[in-house]
Amino acid sequence: MTASIPQKYTFFTLVVLARPALTAFFAMGLVWGGFAACLPQIKAALNVHEGTLGLLMMGTPLAGVLAIAMAPVIAPLLGRFSLPLSVFFLAIAASLVGLSHNLAVFAGAMMLLGAATGNADVLMNARVSMMENQTGTSLMNLSYATYSLGMAVGAVLVGMVRMLEFSLSDIFAMIAILTALWGVLSYEAHGQITGLSVSKTEGQSPNLGLLPYVGGFVVMIAFLSENATESWSALHIEQTLGGSAQEGSFGPATLALTMVVARLAGQGLLTKISELKLLMAGALIAAFGALIVATAQTAFAAYGGFVTVGVGASVISPTALTMVGRLATPHNRARAVARATMLGYFGFFFGPPAVGLIAHLFGLRAAYLATAFALSMVIILAPLLIKLGRKI
Structure with missing residues (x-):
């Protein structure tokens, strides 16, 4: 059984303390929230169906995982500039997505976006973990709440701009500029990110055991459900349910705003209930929400499903x-x-392409049913984390 985490700081103090990582999380949310709201316009511009669009994004996870593997090498070389530079790379990659006017360029731009996202995310999470270790306070839910807030802002902004019939290049240029500005705020004088590579002099063991793999599988399911629901929500509302572009943009925005509130609540709940209970309850609620989305007959019903998914899935990965x-x-x-x-x-990366392929073969409703099944697996995996604790 895990104990709840003691809280020693006010909310404002936590925000100030985690400011470098929080601004990076927000910037990443801007990019992916804007991308999700723009996906119907991207699909129309490329003139492809869901399956082809999913295949075009398959290079994204491969580049992302490669960038994650390279992060332990890159971080020491860049020192305290590693986090802001990773956000600048994200901004550049986002701008290139807007310039993708054919299939090959889009696939290449998505690979760059995947690499930028993977690199930035491993650095952000490592920095937050260092802060948690130093302060003895949980900061992950707050960090991911900030990501969700950025995602909501990005989705709403893009929804408004799409109504004004801006081009893809203009939309992603706007996203890139905003992302770069937040990257500046992620700088800190003593922001070196350490501990990503093995150092025997510091007592590290090259063998990490099963804990990070089981935990990683839980995070994988959470990222799959979050990103797949976010990325395809606008298309589900517009195509499956016959909603407008504005109604479609409210899909990812609704999910993101819900996750902001739920993650902030999760930050406080960890002081009162165990991590294990929070993790299992979140998975159960999110699976139920995915079922609502899968069976929704109206955009309003789908919004209810997105809210439910957001409440549950929000606390799983952090x-x-x-x-x-x-x-x-x-x-x-x-x-x-x-x-x-x-x-x-x-x-995170294979989720949207996988959902796209399922949607192409069986429809988006079936894709959300598959998401609900995946989320139910967390209930089985969560107790294993406790058994594997302190073995590495």
């Missing part, structure tokens, strides 16, 4: 990563979190 970091030995904490993040990104 709580699982917190558990991996807390249950690992201190010297292996950053590497364990990085390994879990790398595995999780298979879900």
Whole structure:
């Protein structure tokens, strides 16, 4: 049984303390929220069906995982500039997506976006884990709430701009500029990210055991459900349910705003209930929400499903990563979190393409049913994390 995490700081103090990582999380949310709201317009511009669009995005996870594997090499070389530079790379990649006027260019731009996202995310999570270790306070739910807030802002902004019939290049240029500005705010004078590579002099073990792999699988399911629901929600509303572009953009925005509130609540709930209970309850609620989306007959009903998915899924990945970091030995904490993040990104990146392929073969309703089944697996996996704790 896991104990709840003590809270020693006010909410404002936590925000100030985690500011470098929070701004990076927000910037990433801007990019992916804007991308999700723009997906119907991208699909129309490329003139492809869901299956082809999913295949075009298959290079994204491969580039992302490669970038995650390279992060331990890159971070020491860039020192305190590693986090802001990773956000600038994300902004550049986002701008290139808007310039994709044919299939090959779009596939290449998505690979760059995947690499930029993977690199930034492993650095953000490692930095947050370091802060948690230093302060003894959970910061993951707050960090992911900030990501969700950025996602909501990005989705709403793009929805408004799409109504004004802006081009894809203009939309993604706007996203890139905003992302770069937030990247500036992620700089800190003592922001070196350490512990990502093995150092025997610091007592690290090259063998991390099963903990980060089981935790990573839980994160993978969470990322799959979040990103797949986010990325295809606008298309589901517009295509399956016959909604307008504005109604479609409210899909990812509704999910994101719900996750902001739920993750902030999760930050407080960890002071009152165990991580294990929060993780299992979140998975159950999210699976139920995916079932609502799959069976929705109106856009309003789908919004209700997105809210339910957001409430449940919001706490899964940050709580699982917190558990991996807390249950690992201190010297292996950053590497364990990085390994879990790398595995999780298979879900983050492969989720949207996989859902696209399922949607092409069986429809988006079937894709959301598959998402509900995947989320139910977390209920089985969560107790294993406790059994594997402190074995690395």
